[in-house]
Amino acid sequence: MTPSISAEDEAVELAADLIRIDTTNTGDPATVVGEREAAEYVAAKLTEVGYEIEMVESGAARRDNVFARLPGADRSRGALLVHGHLDVVPADPSEWSVHPFSGAIQDGCLWGRGAVDMKDMVGMTLAVARRFKRDGVVPPRDLVFAFLADEEAGGKYGAGWLVEHRPDLFAGCTEAVGEVGGFSLTLPDRQGDPTRFYLIEAAEKGMAWMRLRARGKAGHGSFLHEDNAVTTLAEAVARLGNHRFPIVLTDTVRELLDTISEVTGLEFPLDDLEGSVRKLGPLSRIVGATVRDTANPTMLSAGYKANVIPSTAEAVVDCRVLPGREAAFEREVDELLGPDVTREWVTHLPAMQTSFEGDLVEAMGAALRAEDPDARAVPYMLSGGTDGKHFEEKLGVRCFGFAPLRLPPELDFASMFHGVDERVPVESLRFGARVLDRFLRTC
Known part of the structure; x- marks a missing residue:
């Protein structure tokens, strides 16, 4: 055989x-x-x-x-x-x-x-x-x-x-x-010996791609304009992109950090959670992104000619939301965007x-x-x-x-x-x- x-x-x-x-x-x-x-x-x-x-x-x-x-x-x-x-x-x-x-x-x-x-x-x-x-x-x-x-x-x-x-x-x-x-x-354990943690995914942040839109008055690029859709949108996008949402420690992330702390002696204090997560090396980018919501602007679109003020301007934002945070996240987003920018979900998948x-x-x-x-x-x-x-x-x-x-x-x-x-x-x-x-x- x-x-x-x-x-x-x-x-x-x-x-x-x-x-x-x-x-x-x-x-x-x-x-x-x-x-x-x-x-x-x-x-x-x-x-x-x-x-x-x-x-x-x-x-x-x-x-x-x-x-x-x-x-x-x-x-x-x-x-x-x-x-x-x-x-x-x-x-x-x-x-x-x-x-x-x-x-x-x-x-x-x-x-x-x-x-x-x-x-x-x-x-x-x-x-x-x-x-x-x-x-x-x-x-x-x-x-x-x-x-x-x-x-x-x-x-x-x-x-x-x-x-x-x-x-x-x-x-x-x-x-x-x-x-x-x-x-x-x-990671080294308390005695300095290497320990291999195998990270099994038990949770995912929600994925929400959001389109923002601002409207204004179209006109000639040489005039004075107080109602410029591009300016309105750009200011809102900057506020959102620069905002830091609150740190929230979910059950999954807490269990991960508690186990690593128990074995290695590393500490992850809440008042410096993002800084202490850097101790995890290159993987800190993944773990660090799971202690707060994120909203990262990724696309901008407006206008069709250099000397024409457009009537609309749009942006796309990649939002990732922690389990249980969706309602609070949306409230914060709306406050940051203000009344002159509308939003709609392009893709919306829950945590x-x-x-x-x-x-x-x-x-x-x-x-x-x-x-x-x-x-x-x-x-x-x-x-x-x-x-x-x-x-x-x-x-x-x-x-x-x-x-x-x-x-x-x-x-x-x-x-x-x-x-x-x-x-x-x-x-x-x-x-x-x-x-x-x-x-x-x-x-």
Whole structure:
């Protein structure tokens, strides 16, 4: 009998193949590329080992998603959804050391757009799903594997469309694991020995992209103007962009900081929380963004000619809101904008938070410790957003981020997300495939 191919052996190859498929999501459906080709690749790999797959177009041409279900030993238990997205954000090859869609392996890393967001996890998931089917593995519960479109633009043509129009694809799913969690953070303990904390996402800030609009009186650029829409908008945008919302310590962030403090002796006093969070190194950018709401102006639009005062001016603001803070956040925003600027939500997805306890959490921790005996699983909040928002809001699924990676302590992992020279260490990817394999056998 031919020995089974291990998931870790396949994961790197599959992730590299997926990176080579340019799945750039610009946010404009007219210029999105590659999602269908990536979905067809995934579908072929699943079909090859015997899965019955369903490939679904989600609300627009070539926005394709792939689903496969592996029956478990106890069909009465809720199914576990294992999801990943196939799209990536744009990349400018002129800025990179290697071509962003080369899938190159050099200096011990797999390079390319999507290496950490999130074709590494898609490669691991696909490798484990293939091994289970080849080996006849029966997991404890049903596993639903979902490979999705359009996450990078909020999921309108992906998870958002699917939960509205095809909820049957998620039948029986009560819990889910997806991206941006399970990666290691190395800190010295009280004796100075390195301790690896594995941050599992148990919460996400809400994602709200807001359009602002000011109206004024159009006129000639040479005249005096007291009712200039551009000036009104610019002043409001500056007030909002310079504002600092209050620090709020949620249950998830508190548990993370308390656990790190207990093990390392580091202190995180409330009167200098942002300063003390910097002790976490490069990861402080992620954790620091989860202690207060943010509203960052990202786009401005006004006018059509240098000597014409326009009647309208618009801006787009990227807002990220802590769980339980939405009403207070909106009140503060309205006070800052004033009566002459209106706002509307372009994209509005709520925050989510779940408790860090239960059998699934225990299974994640046990799988990590089996591969790294010194692993310490801790919860954290993601400052961004994932498809999990759609699954929790519309289907009531309890969602976690668990794409396990044991990372070199010196790697600036936070900068890899949407950054230039995005890459993941090959050994981290192999580690993650082993952990995911163990986890899905015991979940």
